[in-house]
Amino acid sequence: MRGMFWNNEEINILIANYNGYPSCEMISNKLNGRWDKEAVYRKAIILGLTEPREWSSEDKEVVKRLYATSSIEELKDILPHKTESAIRGVAHSLGLKSMYYLNRKYSDDENEFLANNYMLKTNEELGEILNRTPGAIAQHLWALGYSREQPPLGERYRNLTHYLRAKVAPIINKLKSSPDSCCAITGGRTNLVLHHIRGFSLITHEAIHNIDLPIYPDLSDYTEQQLLALSDEFIKLHETYHQYVLIDKNIHLHFHKLYGYGYNTEAQWNEFIHTFYKS
Numbered sequence: 144m145r146g147m148f149w150n151n152e153e154i155n156i157l158i159a160n161y162n163g164y165p166s167c168e169m170i171s172n173k174l175n176g177r178w179d180k181e182a183v184y185r186k187a188i189i190l191g192l193t194e195p196r197e198w199s200s201e202d203k204e205v206v207k208r209l210y211a212t213s214s215i216e217e218l219k220d221i222l223p224h225k226t227e228s229a230i231r232g233v234a235h236s237l238g239l240k241s242m243y244y245l246n247r248k249y250s251d252d253e254n255e256f257l258a259n260n261y262m263l264k265t266n267e268e269l270g271e272i273l274n275r276t277p278g279a280i281a282q283h284l285w286a287l288g289y290s291r292e293q294p295p296l297g298e299r300y301r302n303l304t305h306y307l308r309a310k311v312a313p314i315i316n317k318l319k320s321s322p323d324s325c326c327a328i329t330g331g332r333t334n335l336v337l338h339h340i341r342g343f344s345l346i347t348h349e350a351i352h353n354i355d356l357p358i359y360p361d362l363s364d365y366t367e368q369q370l371l372a373l374s375d376e377f378i379k380l381h382e383t384y385h386q387y388v389l390i391d392k393n394i395h396l397h398f399h400k401l402y403g404y405g406y407n408t409e410a411q412w413n414e415f416i417h418t419f420y421k422s
Contacts (some may be wrong), residue, residue, distance in 0.1 A: 149178070149186060157183060158226055161192045191224025198225075198233055206230060209320060210239045212333065214276040220316055249283060256396065261289050264404070267305060272399065274336050274392045302362040303373070307347055310374040311381060318389060327388040328420050336395050340386035340412045344405035350377040 149157075153174055160170050167180035167187070178186070187193055202222055209218060215227050222230065234241070249257075253273055260269065261284055266277040273280070284290075315337045318324060325332050339346070351358075354372050359365060365373075381387075386409060390398075397419075402411045 153178070154186075154190070157186060158190065158192065161187050189223070191222075198229075203233060203237070205320060206234055207237060207239065208322075210234045210241060212274070212335070213316075213319070215241075216276075217312075217316055220313060221320055252396065254287065256400075257284065257287065257289070260404075265305065267308060268404075271308070271336065272392075272396065272404075274334060303351075303358075304343070304347060306362060306370060307350075307374060307377050308343075310378060314378075314381070324389055326391045326394070328390055328394055328416070331391055334392045335389045336392045338388055338390050338395050338398065338412075339407065340388065340409050341384050342405050342407035345408075346377060346380050346384065350380055353380075 156173055157170055160166060160173065161183075164184055167183040170183045171178055171180045174183070202225065205221060206218065209221070210230075213221075215230060218230050219225065219227060231241075256273070257269065257280075264272075266280040266284075269275075270277045270280045275283075318337065319335060324335060326335060350356075350373055354376050356369060356373055362370075398412075398415050399407075401415065
């Protein structure tokens with residue numbers, strides 16, 4: 144599977160050396176011929192390197208709006224023609240503080256949540272719930288002295304979950320980056336996270352069932368065709384149900400403390416709204 148995709152080192156070499164189509168053959172040589180010049184050029188197009196690299200007012204506005212609440216990886220997905228260094232540079236020139244800088248302190252409720260769930264959930268899942276990056280979660284768990292001596296129960300299934308969360312990330316990023324984005328309950332515009340009214344795990348199980356996908360020990364045991372079929376079916380169901388909303392992360396945490404994680408339903412959501420926010 145790794146052999147089919149560009150790795151981070153190769154992408155960095157491409158970004159550092161791309162200077163129009165004539166440079167593609169030179170970059171191919173730097174990559175030991177693993178990608179020919181046509182493949183290099185196609186990747187440059189995907190990364191937005193063939194577009195003008197000056198900062199537009201729209202691009203700067205995206206950084207202004209999202210730098211404090213999004214990871215660098217999320218910003219790079221939204222601004223694929225900008226490098227990490229370029230994003231950090233323009234943020235510094237605008238006097239902005241990063242999400243990591245602003246979110247270094249954890250509340251007592253968040254620490255308690257991590258203590259109760261770090262063996263049940265991955266860093267990616269914990270980060271989504273607490274609106275932090277997986278790396279920040281890993282560092283904080285280490286600082287708290289928490290370690291996973293054994294893989295979490297159901298680790299083989301979580302591999303597919305990671306894959307599907309990556310596939311749905313562009314939908315989430317687009318929703319959060321909209322100028323109209325706000326909490327569906329309070330109307331607030333900060334600390335927003337995505338809540339799946341129909342639980343993520345329910346949609347995942349349905350997609351697996353619909354394409355009759357076997358469960359293997361490791362993600363690398365699947366063929367590219369199987370993974371593409373799964374992601375296509377998952378995205379189709381995800382958008383057909385369209386049962387997700389942006390809400391304040393504290394409200395999100397409150398909901399899941401009451402109803403648990405993964406297999407949530409519309410009935411739970413309606414009960415939650417009626418009980419706590421009907422006014």
